[in-house]
Amino acid sequence: MATTVLVTGVSRFVGGLAARALSTDPRIERVLAVDVVRPAHDIGRAEFVRADIRNPIIGKIIKQENVDTVVHLGVITTPRQAGGRTTQKEINVIGTMQLLAACQKAPSLKRLVVKSSSAVYGSSPRDPAMFTEDMTARRTPPRGFGKDSVEVETYVRGFGRRRPDVEVCMLRMANVIGPGLRTMFSDLFHLPVIPSPVGFDGRFQVLHLDDAIGAIHAATLREDCTGVINVAGEGVLTLHQAARIAGRPTLPVLAQAGPLVQQLTARTRVGNFDAEQMDLLCFGRGMDTTAQRTVLGFTPERTTRQAFTDVFGGDNRLTALLRAGGAHA
Amino acid sequence: MPDKPTGSDATGARKRPPRSAFAGARADRPLHVVPDPAPAPQTGGSSYDVESIIKLLVRGLRMTGAAAGLSGEDLDRRITRALAFLRRRLTGEYEVDDFGFDQEFTDEVWLPLLRPIYKRWFRVEVRGIENLPLEGGALVVSNHSGTVPVDGLMVQVAIHDETPGHRYARALGADLVFQSPVLGDLARKSGSTLAANSDAERLLRAGELTFVCPEGFKGVGKPFGERYRLQRFGRGGFVSAALRTGVPIIPCSIVGAEEIFPLLGNAKSLARLFGFPYFPLTPTFPWLGPLGLVPLPSKWIIEFGAPIPTDSFEPAAADDPMLVFDLTDQVRETIQQTLYSLLLQRRSVFW
Numbered sequence A: 001m002a003t004t005v006l007v008t009g010v011s012r013f014v015g016g017l018a019a020r021a022l023s024t025d026p027r028i029e030r031v032l033a034v035d036v037v038r039p040a041h042d043i044g045r046a047e048f049v050r051a052d053i054r055n056p057i058i059g060k061i062i063k064q065e066n067v068d069t070v071v072h073l074g075v076i077t078t079p080r081q082a083g084g085r086t087t088q089k090e091i092n093v094i095g096t097m098q099l100l101a102a103c104q105k106a107p108s109l110k111r112l113v114v115k116s117s118s119a120v121y122g123s124s125p126r127d128p129a130m131f132t133e134d135m136t137a138r139r140t141p142p143r144g145f146g147k148d149s150v151e152v153e154t155y156v157r158g159f160g161r162r163r164p165d166v167e168v169c170m171l172r173m174a175n176v177i178g179p180g181l182r183t184m185f186s187d188l189f190h191l192p193v194i195p196s197p198v199g200f201d202g203r204f205q206v207l208h209l210d211d212a213i214g215a216i217h218a219a220t221l222r223e224d225c226t227g228v229i230n231v232a233g234e235g236v237l238t239l240h241q242a243a244r245i246a247g248r249p250t251l252p253v254l255a256q257a258g259p260l261v262q263q264l265t266a267r268t269r270v271g272n273f274d275a276e277q278m279d280l281l282c283f284g285r286g287m288d289t290t291a292q293r294t295v296l297g298f299t300p301e302r303t304t305r306q307a308f309t310d311v312f313g314g315d316n317r318l319t320a321l322l323r324a325g326g327a328h329a
Numbered sequence B: 001m002p003d004k005p006t007g008s009d010a011t012g013a014r015k016r017p018p019r020s021a022f023a024g025a026r027a028d029r030p031l032h033v034v035p036d037p038a039p040a041p042q043t044g045g046s047s048y049d050v051e052s053i054i055k056l057l058v059r060g061l062r063m064t065g066a067a068a069g070l071s072g073e074d075l076d077r078r079i080t081r082a083l084a085f086l087r088r089r090l091t092g093e094y095e096v097d098d099f100g101f102d103q104e105f106t107d108e109v110w111l112p113l114l115r116p117i118y119k120r121w122f123r124v125e126v127r128g129i130e131n132l133p134l135e136g137g138a139l140v141v142s143n144h145s146g147t148v149p150v151d152g153l154m155v156q157v158a159i160h161d162e163t164p165g166h167r168y169a170r171a172l173g174a175d176l177v178f179q180s181p182v183l184g185d186l187a188r189k190s191g192s193t194l195a196a197n198s199d200a201e202r203l204l205r206a207g208e209l210t211f212v213c214p215e216g217f218k219g220v221g222k223p224f225g226e227r228y229r230l231q232r233f234g235r236g237g238f239v240s241a242a243l244r245t246g247v248p249i250i251p252c253s254i255v256g257a258e259e260i261f262p263l264l265g266n267a268k269s270l271a272r273l274f275g276f277p278y279f280p281l282t283p284t285f286p287w288l289g290p291l292g293l294v295p296l297p298s299k300w301i302i303e304f305g306a307p308i309p310t311d312s313f314e315p316a317a318a319d320d321p322m323l324v325f326d327l328t329d330q331v332r333e334t335i336q337q338t339l340y341s342l343l344l345q346r347r348s349v350f351w
Helices: A013-023 A057-064 A085-104 A144-162 A184-188 A209-221 A239-245 A255-268 A275-283 A290-294 A304-312 A317-328 B006-015 B020-027 B039-067 B072-091 B103-121 B150-162 B175-179 B183-189 B197-205 B237-245 B268-274 B289-293 B315-319 B321-345
Strands: A004-008 A030-035 A047-050 A069-072 A111-117 A167-173 A175-177 A194-197 A206-208 A227-231 A250-253 B125-127 B138-142 B169-173 B209-212 B249-255 B301-304
Touching: A004 A013, A013 A030, A013 A209, A030 A057, A057 A085, A069 A085, A069 A209, A085 A144, A111 A144, A111 A209, A144 A167, A144 A275, A167 A209, A175 A184, A175 A209, A175 A304, A184 A275, A194 A239, A194 A255, A194 A275, A206 A209, A206 A304, A209 A227, A227 A290, A239 A250, A239 A304, A239 B072, A250 A255, A255 A275, B039 B072, B072 B103, B103 B150, B103 B183, B138 B150, B138 B197, B138 B237, B138 B321, B150 B169, B150 B209, B150 B249, B150 B301, B169 B197, B175 B183, B197 B209, B197 B237, B237 B249, B237 B315, B237 B321, B249 B321, B301 B321, B315 B321
Parallel strands: A004 A030, A004 A069, A030 A047, A069 A111, A111 A167, A167 A227, A175 A206, A194 A250, B125 B301, B138 B209, B138 B249, B169 B209
Antiparallel strands: B249 B301
């Protein structure tokens, strides 16, 4: 049973909220919240420890405090938050390596939970409609966050081989969205006009922030749950559908013009568009969530559509007007 | 966007993540002697606009309907339906399943577009529709021909229109389809998905009527001289999918599709250039330009044969290559024989 839990990456949304949620659980004695920056938000009963996971000092903390569960949430999805792509990769890959090296030396450690991402599946026209956990990407993500996630997973698998006594659980999460949470994906729907690749309409799943926290909470405490678990809200939305729900017009762009669109949006300061997402917008991606329900025993409260509507569909005037107009017609 | 007039600025800024500089700037607005107009009447105003647009649209539809010889309640019902469809499309209130199948789009746009071709151009005659189960999964396996895979679309219409429960045929397509813009999107929306065992088994387990042409490009792109001679049936993947899920295999033979674009030659270098599996040269294409894309109006017969049950085997039988080959051959032979007998019954290619 988890008594002392160490959570990494708490200065960011998911990490901070997860630390707070875990700290409210009476089954857990102590929650150590680790990051290099003090979180701006409330982390509840969790004790903040200023440490860099890229520094061997983290090993000392794990040993001294007799940590039995490590929840690694310090994988950053957006380069801008980390201060550039180089730092992002440094934190994601090297951070994970160092943390795992420290974990390997910690005899007290019983369980490791790592937040991974659906990005490891990539996005290609040869993809199955739904990825199950045993499948790998048909086209491995060549760069960016997707590549980081693949590498993080490789290191975690390696750790699992070297420490077979530690239960390892990886959560491959769909794009997490939530009020105030800014990611590459949410930036897309904050653009005044949503660039959509001509002739494509990719499907995608999302996961509400609350459900992401719920899944991390469940995975931390559920001891029989090991291995990889896909975590996503039920159902899918397509890009055009999502744009309609968000009440934004779409602008057809050539799929190959991703980098150009990225430059233009950055230059004109209308928002942020990341060319890395173009494959997802074209071919989409879906994850089978059977294991989420059966192995992890967790069902997200919001479906993909509900989560998306909650977060982005708030002030869709067109929908409101058409509802009113439709009632008259 | 920040320079927009006040009304929309308020909503625009709210949707964006708060940027402290802007949020602060809006707090110290210049003082007005007369208070700013409340946003509510403006919304009301544009709602009237929408209403008048809808009224105009209804009037237009009425006139078109009247011109088409419709009137009274029938016309009203159709207009209401069209408007409701439009509204759901504009607000994103339609459902797309895990495979990307958009039932509403298929019902309202896709099948109505194909139906005239099905009924008037190829005058498709369907036989043995009673061999398709009313519910539950089944794998419909058919021959593939015609240079352009129109046969798949016609089987989709046939299955939907002729089955008593108006079932949807969920086709399995090559990855080239999903790679192409527009084509891939339409394929997913109309219920197709990638021809891979994972997707086939997922569809069959969900109890869908799944449709596959195991010949693939070898079938569609074969020369006219080899018409109605079946090619190799893939590697038998469709049989193992049926065995694993225990659904019946229903052989389907299509006569008529071979003659729509007689493939006389194949410009291989052009095919390589465009990344196509072949570049067809037909009597009309590419010589007549876009006119060459009009298929010849052959008369079609689609016959669904008696189901071949697979539930008598264990699911593990799917890993027995010999059994899979035998079943594959059995299905192939059935379709080949049916094709020959249909050809004998056919009076002429065009009627």
